Amino acid sequence: MTTSFGPVSAFLEQKLLSTLSDKKLVVWLDVEGHYTGFVDALRLRAQAKQFPVPVLAFRDSFLELMLALEHEGSTIDKPLLLVHLPGYNNLPAQQSPSSVRGTPLLELYESAHPFQQNLASLVSAAANGRRTLPDIEAFVAAPGLTLAAADVWLAESGAPTVDTHVEWISRLSAPELLNQLTGTEAANLQGVESALRARAETLFGTDGPWFATLPELTESVVAWLLCVEFVHDLRRPPRHLDLARLKDLPPQTVQRCQQEATRLRQQQPERYRTWALGVELWLRDKEDTEPKDLGRIDTFQFEALTIYRGAVQALAAGEYAQALHWVEAHEASQGFWVKQEPPRQWAWTLVGDAARLGVALLGAPRPLERVTGLEEAVQRYTEAAAPVDLAHRHFEQRHAALYGPLLPELTALNLAFEKLRFAWADWADVLARDFARVCREHGALPPPELQQRSLFDQAVLPLLGTGEKVALFVLDALRFEMALELRDELLGSGVQVDLRARLAELPTVTAVGMNALPPIERDGRLTPLVKDGRFTGFRTGEGTVTRPDDRVKVMGSRTAGKAPLQLPLAEVGQTSVARLKKRVEQAQLIVVHGLDIDQAGEADFGVRVFGGIIRDIVAARHQLELAGVQQFVFTSDHGFLLQRGVRTQGFGARGQADRRYVFSDMERTDAGHLCVPLASLHYEAPGFLVFREDTAEYDVGRAPGSFTHGGNSLQERVIPVLHVSRKRAAADTGLRFAIECEPASAAMGVQRLLVRVSPAKRSGQAPLEFASSQPVDVVMRVAGNTDVRMVVKDVTGADAVAQPGGFRLRPGTSEWAEVYFVLEGAVNDRLAVELALAGDLSVKASPPTTYPVSYVPATRKEPEAPEPAPAAPLALAQKAPPA
Incomplete structure (x- = not known):
């Protein structure tokens, strides 16, 4: 027997099926008994296998219903079952004689999902989109509402009309109508x-x-959609009288309006912009508001502007969590208006990084408070303070790439950034003073397991004992927080990482840290070479260690058989795997020297390239792994301080002090300074090292840059020891990629380039219908000119992410990613650019054009310390005490 339901009953049936599918066992409390006829028809359909769920109903006999329930299984198992109880509610039994709680079905009810349906609400929901809202309101308000009458009334809305155009329009869906x-x-x-x-x-x-109010039909409907979306995203009642009634629209209608507003933004962005700006002129005076009143969707441009100004003001006020909340809400909304103006997107990115730094500062206000030893100080720094320095570097890197005169609200933005930098500087000073206190109380030399001089014997030599090939990356100025980023970049399937920290030798300069890395200590003691108050290396036995060759030679003396292979970092990345394999097969220890971080920092453009250098390190490790190297250790000679507007302080005669330390032949007790005897560092030499307790520099006769080291701050002293290995040897997957690029016109003084990466098809290979699930990194550089820097400002496209000196995107998509970039350098020229895969620099592409270089004056470079002759005697400068 077939029973055909009307439109309201059919809507109810689908709602019941959805509830049953989710909840299994459902008890329907039909207080008014409106649905008895519907349920009886549903029972007949269930018996005829036309309804997929058994239906039981109370019809004046609990006994009959209880017996029927026994055939449907235990309520513990929650069988798929619908039970209809007309005339009963779920009130407490003492309050209502019609409570289900006073019936034999209480146990069933408590194990089931209760279902109740108001008839007027059901009719309104079923008719939404088929009848006008006034018609629906009038029908449900009329006396004598029944389900059968509602079925007849709603069915009449589909009756054919005389005018075929009108009939066709009456059947249009929301997207079709729009x-x-x-x-x-x-x-x-x-x-x-x-x-x-x-x-x-x-x-x-x-x-x-x-x-x-708005007679033109299309503009009126579009304005309605936008206003409905705006009103229901607003966190306060609308002020405009014409918008107040929009709050009372049914949820289905609201959802339909929101979906079509979203579709308009996505499919017709230019026309949406025109429509929205027109509506905004009409309502902005009354609806302009505070950021806290706005929701997550920027329907109108003034909303995006208001939220952005609020985030900048919160940043300037030190309300970093609130600023970050608005940034994250903006990121989640994929703001339409911000995408229309790239500088506004860049500003949001900067505000986000600034807010993250501020939140990190608030989360670790004084990491070394009550610390009682060097071991605890190092642990607290790596756990609590290093993430702050990482956030600080990320902010400065982003600022160097994105800051410019086109950013909105530039004056307010500058003020907020200046206050943030002052906050970081104060935090760094407190951290430095607290560490100076720890060193004064417990000495500046840590136990052997934290000493730089014992690193090779304790961290590298045991790996060589396994017989596997080991690559030791000695990276000048790789500070600990950079290793946090490097570790995260290296994490992957089958890769094991172990990151630990040690304290660099003092002073934290290249000549000390680099030359202390090989195993030159004797009974834990070192013999430094000092000339005119400057350290140049160490003596070991009858020789000296002052150069890379010296260091590798000493390391080789601890390895049996094959001499170590020495490779520059840049060479590793640019050498094919086949050639690398031949070079490393005769060596067990491969020493990779990288000077890029220190050189870029001393040239004062480090923040523009630090991120790219980290990806170069990742690529070099990958190349060596494919060439057969199994174990990797990454470490450095020292860290650095990253500052702006550095203060300089005099100390004695000009030239006596280095930037961050002073060598003295007598003990000093100057206020605000830490005096460390060389003997306390287990140096076989007389004299003292004097350090400032804060992060300021000594006056050395030239303007300070943003990058400095040599002192005793934890940013300068804590170095990483990152051990990376893989359970199974890496294999070449055979998957190759090709880079495509096309030039695009410049916008707002910024160059543009269209890029995509696709799997490369080899000869005779079937078409590739898939792409790697992992994103790939693409580096951008200036071909053949190392004095001109590539600054990637932004990249747009699905899953595309801008990175310093390049970008990350997912290969295999047919859509182009759009890259915004500029070239900077002390030249007036037009130059070609080159793109390459970070994991395989042999995969390259170049657009068929050249790009102008934005002139940026060359900045200072730290002069290299002269290399002493290998057999030179130990020379300790005797200097007059400073005035």
Whole structure:
């Protein structure tokens, strides 16, 4: 027997099926008994296998119902079952004689999902989108509402009309109606305008007063959609009288309006912009508001501006968590208005990084408070303070790439950034003073397991004992927080990483840290070479260690058989795997020297390239792994301080002090300074090292840069020891990629380039219908000119992410990523650019054009210390005490 339901009953049936699918066992409390006839018909359909769920109903006999329930299984197992209880509610039994809690079905009810359905709400929901809202409200408000009458009434809305155009329009879905309105000239809509209005009233809830305010049909409907979205995203009641009634629209209507507003933004962005700006002129005076009143969707431009100003103001006020909240809300909303103006997107990115730094500062206000030893100080730094320095570097890197005169609210932005930098500087000073206190109380030399001089014997030599090939990356100025980023970049399937920290030898200069890395200590003691107050290396036995060759030679003396292979970092990345394999097969220890971080920092453009250098290190490790190297250790000679507006302080005669330390032949007790005897460092030499307790520099006769080292701060002293290995040897997957690029016109003084990466098809290979699930890194550089820097500002496209000196994107998509970049250098020229895969620099591409270089004056470079002759005697400068 087949029972056909009307439209409201069919809507109810689907709602029941959805609930049963989710909850399994459902008890329907039909207080008014409105649905008895519907349920009886549903029982007949279930018996005829036309309804997929068994249906039981109470019909004046609990005994009969209880017996029927025994055949449906235990309520513990929650069988798929619908039980209809007309006339019963879920009130406490003492309050209502009709409570289900006073019936034999209490146990069933408590194990089931209760279902109740108000008839007026059901009819309103079923009719939404098929009848106008006034018609629905009038019908459900009339006396004698029944389900059967509602089925008849709603079925009449689908009855054919005389005018076929009107009939066709009355059946349009929301997207179809909007497509007709926005895709047809207004003059061609005049003949059916009344039908289109009626359909808009049915689908979107528009009404006569709204059309009277905005007579043009398409603009009126679009304005309605945008205002509905705005009102229901607002966190306060709307102030505009014409918007107040929009709060009372049914949820289905609201959702339909929101979906179509979103579709308009995505599919017709230029027209959406015009429509939204027009509506904004009409409502902005009354609806302009505080950021806290706005939601997550920027329907109108003034919302995006208000949220951005609020985030900048919060940043300037030190309310970093609030600023970050707005940034994250903006990121989640994929703001339409921000995407229309790249500088506004860059500003949001900067505010986000600044807010993250501020939150990190608040989360670790004084990491070394009450610390009682060097071991604890190092642990607290690596756990609590290093993430702050990482956030600080990320912010400065982003600032160097994105800051410029086109950023909105530039004055307010500058003020916020200046206050943030002062906050970081104060935090760094407190950290440095607290560490100086720890050194004064417990000495500046840590136990052997934290000493730089014992690193080779304790961290490298045991790996060589396994017989596997070991690559030791000795990276000048790789500070600990950089190793945090490097570790995260290296994490992957089958890769094991172990990051630990040690304290660099003092002073934290290259000549000390680099030359202390090989195993030159004797009984834990070192013999430094000092000339005119400057350290140049160490003596070991009858020789000296002052150069890379010296260091590798000493390391080789601890390895049996094959001499170590020495490779520059840049060479590793640019050498093919096949050639590398031949070079490393005769060596067990491969020493990779990298000077890029220190050189870029001393040239004062480090923040523009630090991120790219870290990816170069990742690529070099990958190349060596494919060449057969199994174990990797990454370490450095010292860290550095990254500052702006560095203070300089005099100390004695000019030239006596280095930037961050002073060598003295006598003990000093100057206020604000830490005096460390060389003997306390287990140096076989007389004299003292004097350090400032804060992060300021000594006056050395030239303007300070943003990059400095030599002192005793934890940023300068804590160095990483990152051990990386893989359970199984890495294999070449055979998957190759090709880079495509096309030039695009410049915008706002910024160059543009279209890029995509695709799997490369080899000869005879079937078409590749898949791409790597992992994103790939692409580096951008200036071909053949190392004095000109590539600054990547932004990249747009699916899953595309900008990185210093390049970007990351997912290969295999047919869509182009759009890269914004500039070239900077002390030249007036146009130069070609080159793109290459970070994991395989042999995969290259170059656009068929050249790009102008933005002139940036060359900055200072730290002069290299002279290399002493190998057999030179130990020379300790005797200097007059400073005045």
